[in-house]
Amino acid sequence: MATPSKKKTVGAAKPDAEPGPPVLAWAMGGLGLILLLTCLVVILSQGLGEARPPDIRTRVVEIRAADGQWLAEVEVRNLGGETGAEVQVEGRAGAETASATVDYVPAGGEAAIVLGFTEDPRTDLRLRVAGWIEP
């Protein structure tokens, strides 16, 4: 509703100025403001408050036989408020131990790893997070 008057003042001030599309300009400005505020709100609403260290959980997604060995697909989730780097996940089945390291498990995010075993680990696979470093 303010647009027509805007056009008028621009035209009056500089008659030979190229009339830009003010509607588009205000719309794009509004879009930018919305995106900027969205980022701010997300960061402030999620990030403020007390610091929550990484809280890393593991879950077996699937165990399958492949090429003479058993592969266990494991989902690694971080329920904490900070990111864990070089997260080492260890799986034990019987006498066997297999491990894999994830570069980063972002706060509130997830990653997937695969552990290999020679014996069927379906009955007694135990997972543990051996450690991580703060990025």
Place this chain on the structure above:
Amino acid sequence: MFGLPLLMTMEMWSYGLTLDPVRLTVFLLSGLPLLLGLAVFAGFSRSQGIGHAVIDVFAALAVGFVTSGFLLILIGVIDGTAPLRPAVGQIILQAAPAAMGALLARRQFGADRNDAEKAEARYSGELFLMVAGALFLALNIAPTEETRLIAYRMAPWQAVGLLLLSVGLMHVIVYLAGFAGQEEQGHPFSAFVHFTLAGYGLVLLTGVYVLWLFGALDGHGVLETAKTIVVLGFPGAIGAAAARLLV
């Protein structure tokens, strides 16, 4: 010249190997209108028409593909032992930015650089140039691990500070660069909304696109996603604001 930083970045080689074919195709196809826009808005002369621009785009792409392919072979990234598909991925990733550089370089070093023509650029043209500038810097920085590492290390207040700094710097550069049409806006507030805010919005969107392309947002929570976008938005904002100076 514009392609070199990417060419010598290790992550770009491995993304060529691991990138999902769908994202690679989107990257190549979305590059075409961008290059066309660059050729039209920033190319030699708009009087030559769209046909010339299309020819320019494909010439630039050809330059991009040939130089990237040649250099990747020369520095030993692509050798005869690797299968064809990853090598093609690696070349595509390098060729589009190189083509962008080729178009810009022609503009930069071209003889008939016409300031009157430059002043003609319309508002949509200005926005387009900002996207191109943001995309160029974002493409150079997003593939590196540092982007996400910085985001992970930042506390929320630091992310907010970086966001405000990005917008502030962008506004200052926009003024210094003297965007066409800025004077006619007159009021500083409308200039801020029309160029800085609008531009920063586009910078954020460009960042999302580039981060998605490289899978840098996969498996991220909402907070880390926002922080990573803001981190990439910093060079993006500088690139967007400075694009007017460069072209």
